[in-house]
Amino acid sequence: MDNSAFKIEDVNVFYGDKLALDDVNMEISPKAVTAVIGPSGCGKSTFIRCLNRMNDLIPVFRIEGKIKFNGIDIYSKDIDVIDIRRRIGMVFQKPNPFPKSIYENTAYGLRIQGIRNKSKIEKIVESSLRKAAIWDEVKDRLHQSALSLSGGQQQRLCIARAIAVEPEVILMDEPCSALDPIATAKIEDLITELKNEYTVIIVTHNMQQAARVSDYTGFFMMGKLHEFDITKKIFTAPSNKMTEDYITGRFG
Amino acid sequence: MSKIMDRKTLNRFYDKSFFLIGIFATSISLIFLLALLLDILADGMGRLGWQFLANYSSRKPEEAGILSAWVGTVWIMVLTGGIAFPLGVSAAIYLEEYSRKNWLTDIIEINIANLAGVPSIIYGLLGLGLFVRLLNMERSVIAGAMTLAILVLPIVILSTREAIKSIPPSIREASYALGASKWQTIRNQVLPSAMPGILTGVILAMSRAVGETAPLITMGALTYIAFLPASPISAEFPYISFQGLFDAFTVLPIQIFNWVSRPQKGFAIDAAAGIIVLLVITFVMNAFAIYLRQKYQKKIRW
Numbered sequence: 001m002d003n004s005a006f007k008i009e010d011v012n013v014f015y016g017d018k019l020a021l022d023d024v025n026m027e028i029s030p031k032a033v034t035a036v037i038g039p040s041g042c043g044k045s046t047f048i049r050c051l052n053r054m055n056d057l058i059p060v061f062r063i064e065g066k067i068k069f070n071g072i073d074i075y076s077k078d079i080d081v082i083d084i085r086r087r088i089g090m091v092f093q094k095p096n097p098f099p100k101s102i103y104e105n106t107a108y109g110l111r112i113q114g115i116r117n118k119s120k121i122e123k124i125v126e127s128s129l130r131k132a133a134i135w136d137e138v139k140d141r142l143h144q145s146a147l148s149l150s151g152g153q154q155q156r157l158c159i160a161r162a163i164a165v166e167p168e169v170i171l172m173d174e175p176c177s178a179l180d181p182i183a184t185a186k187i188e189d190l191i192t193e194l195k196n197e198y199t200v201i202i203v204t205h206n207m208q209q210a211a212r213v214s215d216y217t218g219f220f221m222m223g224k225l226h227e228f229d230i231t232k233k234i235f236t237a238p239s240n241k242m243t244e245d246y247i248t249g250r251f252g
Numbered sequence: 253m254s255k256i257m258d259r260k261t262l263n264r265f266y267d268k269s270f271f272l273i274g275i276f277a278t279s280i281s282l283i284f285l286l287a288l289l290l291d292i293l294a295d296g297m298g299r300l301g302w303q304f305l306a307n308y309s310s311r312k313p314e315e316a317g318i319l320s321a322w323v324g325t326v327w328i329m330v331l332t333g334g335i336a337f338p339l340g341v342s343a344a345i346y347l348e349e350y351s352r353k354n355w356l357t358d359i360i361e362i363n364i365a366n367l368a369g370v371p372s373i374i375y376g377l378l379g380l381g382l383f384v385r386l387l388n389m390e391r392s393v394i395a396g397a398m399t400l401a402i403l404v405l406p407i408v409i410l411s412t413r414e415a416i417k418s419i420p421p422s423i424r425e426a427s428y429a430l431g432a433s434k435w436q437t438i439r440n441q442v443l444p445s446a447m448p449g450i451l452t453g454v455i456l457a458m459s460r461a462v463g464e465t466a467p468l469i470t471m472g473a474l475t476y477i478a479f480l481p482a483s484p485i486s487a488e489f490p491y492i493s494f495q496g497l498f499d500a501f502t503v504l505p506i507q508i509f510n511w512v513s514r515p516q517k518g519f520a521i522d523a524a525a526g527i528i529v530l531l532v533i534t535f536v537m538n539a540f541a542i543y544l545r546q547k548y549q550k551k552i553r554w
Contacts, residue, residue, distance in 0.1 A: 054429065059353070086431030096422035098441060109430035112440065158426070165430055 005030040005169060005199040006051060011065035013046055013223075015058065020046045022223040024065075028216070030168075033191060033200045035214035035231065037207055039246065042220040044203045048171050051201065052088040053081050069169075086113070089162030093174040095154035097146035097161070102129075102138050105146045105157055109165035124164055131197075132160035133190050152183025159190065163198075170194060172202040176209065188213050207247055211235050219243045292531075296524030304525055308477075309507060313518025318526050320477050321507035324393070325462060325533065327481055328503055331397030332404065332461045337454050339401070340408025347409070348416045349438055368406035375403040376470025384471055391472045393481050394497040399467050404457035411453025415446040448548030455541035459534045465505035474500050504530045 006028040013021035021043045028034050036044045046055065053074060055061045066073045074084050086109070097105050106125045115121060125142075129135040134156040138149070146157055155175060162170055172191070176184040191213045194200055204210050210217050211231060218228040219240070227240040238244045245251055307317025351357045379399030389395040419442050427437040443450075481499035504526055511523035 052429065054425065057425070057428065082431050082433055085429055090425075090429035092422060092425060092429075094422060096420075096426045098423060098426065099445060108427075108440070109432075112427075112430065112432045112436045161426075161430065 003030065004028055005070065006201075007066075007068040007071075009066040009068070011050065011063065011067060013043070013050060013055070013064075014060075014062040016060040020223055021050070024225045026218060026225060026228055028199065028201060030199045031195055031197070032215040033195050033202060033213055034216045034218065035210035036201065036203045036218050036220060037205075037210050037246075038220035039251070040205075043223040044220045045173055046223075047220065048173055048201060048203045051169070051171055052085050052090055054085075054090065056081065086165050087167050088169040088171060089165065089167035090171045090173070091155070091158050091162055091175045094178050095151055095158055097149070097154050097157055099145065099147060101143045102146050102149070102157060103142040106160050106164050109161060113165070128160040128164040129157075131163050131194075132156045133186065133193070134160060150183070152179050152186060155179060155183070155187060156190065159187075159194075167198065169199040169201065172200065174203050174205055177205060184209075207235075219246060221246070289531075292524045292527050295521055296526070296528050299521050299525035300528060304522075305529075309510075313516055313522055316511075316519070316522050318504065318507055318522075318529060320480060321502050321504045321526065322529060322533075323480050324501040325503045325530075327393050327501060328397050328400060329458055329462055331393065331497075332400045333454060333458050335397060335401035336404050336408050336457065336461075340405050340454070340457075341412050341450060343405075344409045344412035344416060345438060345443075348413050349434065349442070364406050364409055368410060371466075372403055372464055373466040373470055375399055376467030378402065379467060379471040390498065391474065391500055392498045393501045395471065396468055396473055396501060396503075399471055400461040400464060403464065403467060404461050407457040407460065408454055411457070412446070412450045415449025415453065416442060418449065419445050448545055452541045452545050455537055455544070459537040459541075462503075462534060462537070463505060463530070465503075465509055468503060468506060469509070473506055474502050477502050504533075 004027040006026070008024055008026040008028075011021055011024045012019065024047065036047060038044050049055045050063060050067060051069075051074075055063070063075060067075060069084070069088065072079070098108060100108075103125055106128055107121050110121050110124060126135065129138060134153060137153060138157070141148075146154065149157060155178075159170070159175075176187050179187065188209065191200055191202065195215075202210075202214065214231045216229070217231040217234040219226050219234065219238075219242075221242060227234060227238060227243045229239075234243065235247060238247065304317045305322065306319055307315060308319050309321070310316040347357065347361065351360075376399065379395060379402075383389045383395040383398050384391060387395075389398075423441050423445065424437055427441045432440070477500055481495075481497070481501055508523045508526040508530065511519040511526065514520075
């Protein structure tokens with residue numbers, strides 16, 4: 001079967017001499033939500049940052065194995081990193097809007113592609129903000145600073161900003177960990193909405209969140225993928241003892 | 253019981269006395285600055301006026317003015333900034349964003365930090381040897397400005413690097429994650445956010461350059477000239493002229509230095525008036541730097 005969005009084959013990741021990911025194999029389905037859970041320092045952030053080559057920014061980072069995106073190894077030499085990052089969007093742990101207006105934040109990804117057509121940009125900005133379920137809250141103040149928004153609104157703006165460049169995948173690295181429960185609920189609704197159009201991969205600390213939003217769940221510990229299955233099965237009948245101990249709160 | 257009381261009184265006494273020592277230390281520097289200002293104002297205020305600004309220096313103290321000096325200072329200031337800003341900022345961007353960490357960049361970094369501490373007269377010797385003699389620039393405005401630009405370059409580089417470092421990595425990540433190249437990220441995110449810090453550093457570097465005397469005297473700037481560098485703008489075609497770059501010049505600190513070394517009482521008054529003008533220029537520049545910092549700090553919050 002090769003309709004997987006990502007096919008991760010025998011991946012090892014090192015930071016200097018330290019092994020951060022240990023022989024990870026995984027297939028991620030398109031247009032579904034895949035959650036990655038595990039205790040702190042288990043490698044789940046490292047894992048998700050491999051998928052859009054964000055780890056390239058770390059000088060001591062080294063990777064072995066293959067990560068195939070639509071069948072193409074994203075770490076092969078003739079790959080354009082910039083193109084990969086445009087097609088695989090990312091939302092970060094802490095909302096990180098640019099110190100610019102709401103409109104300019106959403107339009108940034110288009111402008112760096114050299115798109116100048118004003119009406120086209122306007123249209124995409126509006127549709128992206130709508131898809132991120134924030135349009136109604138910001139439509140009257142598009143030209144105010146994005147930093148005037150609340151944390152939850154900022155995070156939805158960051159999602160809109162990622163959507164605007166029309167990616168195929170949206171990676172989310174603990175997108176709700178800096179938000180209150182109400183803002184979290186809104187983002188979770190949004191994630192369920194987004195999977196109709198995008199492949200979503202979400203790293204989360206919060207097991208209930210993984211259970212609520214995801215179709216598949218992977219459990220990482222100490223750099224190893226211990227179990228990867230349908231979410232329902234992971235949370236009701238895990239086949240791995242370690243997974244069971246973790247999700248029942250025996251450690252973590 | 254009484255012992256505990258003593259301890260408490262003693263602590264309170266230490267507290268109070270350190271407070272007083274602090275006030276004393278602070279006021280000493282303030283008092284000296286104030287005394288200096290008052291003394292200079294009392295001496296030089298009478299000489300200040302349109303004539304003083306519009307006359308060249310003269311044998312007669314009452315007729316002497318600082319026209320060539322302040323025009324020279326403005327020339328030097330603009331050119332030094334114009335040379336040091338692009339060079340310093342580019343070097344800082346390279347070191348901060350592009351260079352790989354290895355022994356070569358380590359050496360470069362250590363040397364830049366060291367250069368900031370080299371006595372300014374050494375830069376004067378460099379200017380004399382390199383620009384005036386080797387490159388045959390004579391004792392021109394451009395030679396002086398290049399000497400001072402090299403002098404302030406380490407300051408500009410260091411302050412720019414600090415400004416770039418203070419940009420949170422999350423902003424870069426956000427930009428990269430949207431498919432921006434390195435240069436797009438620097439151009440659109442890093443530089444605009446770092447600009448207030450960079451500008452503050454540049455202005456402070458320039459107010460340092462404006463007050464420098466030693467390197468310019470070493471490279472041979474004249475102490476008395478009765479003409480101005482050719483104006484850069486003219487009414488006739490081609491409107492812009494670079495002739496002035498190669499003319500001789502003097503600057504305020506040199507003019508002041510020249511006057512205070514004269515025996516006549518009148519020149520001491522001229523010197524005081526010149527110092528007032530120089531102080532006003534540096535105060536205005538520092539105020540501008542503070543204004544910029546305040547203005548942008550309000551705009552950018554993380």
